Amino acid sequence: MQSVTIEDVKRVLGQxxxxxxxxxxxxxxxxxxxxxxxxxxxxxxxxxFDVESRVLEVGADEADSSDSEGEGSEVSGR
Known part of the structure; x- marks a missing residue:
């Protein structure tokens, strides 16, 4: 570890x-x-980012076994 330089760290972070x-x-x-x-x-x-939004529906069987209620949203960036 003693041979690692600041330049090494910057290079690895950038790469x-x-x-x-x-x-x-x-x-x-x-x-x-x-x-x-x-x-x-x-x-x-x-x-x-190119953004794609989706609404995830919760089925009746999933809603019964979950502590949270309602729907969630997902945002995906590419």
């Missing part, structure tokens, strides 16, 4: 970590309440 946050080299999926989905989608669009 492996930063691409995780860039729209041209990553995919992001967000699951949220319907109330926040629009705001989240707008922010991902501003960041350069």
């Amino acid at each position: 492996y970590v930063l691409p995780c946050f860039q729209p041209d080299s990553s995919v992001a999926v967000v699951v949220s309440s319907p109330a926040k989905a629009k705001d989240i989608a707008e922010q991902f669009t501003k960041a350069g």
Whole structure:
């Protein structure tokens, strides 16, 4: 570890970590309440992601076995 330099850390961050946050080299999926989905989608669009929004329906059998009620929304950025 003592031989690792600041330049090594910067190179590795630029090569492996930063691409995780860039729209041209990553995919992001967000699951949220319907109330926040629009705001989240707008922010991902501003960041350069192509956004696809979906509403996930909860079936009667799933609603009975879940503690949460209602529907959730999913925002996916590519």
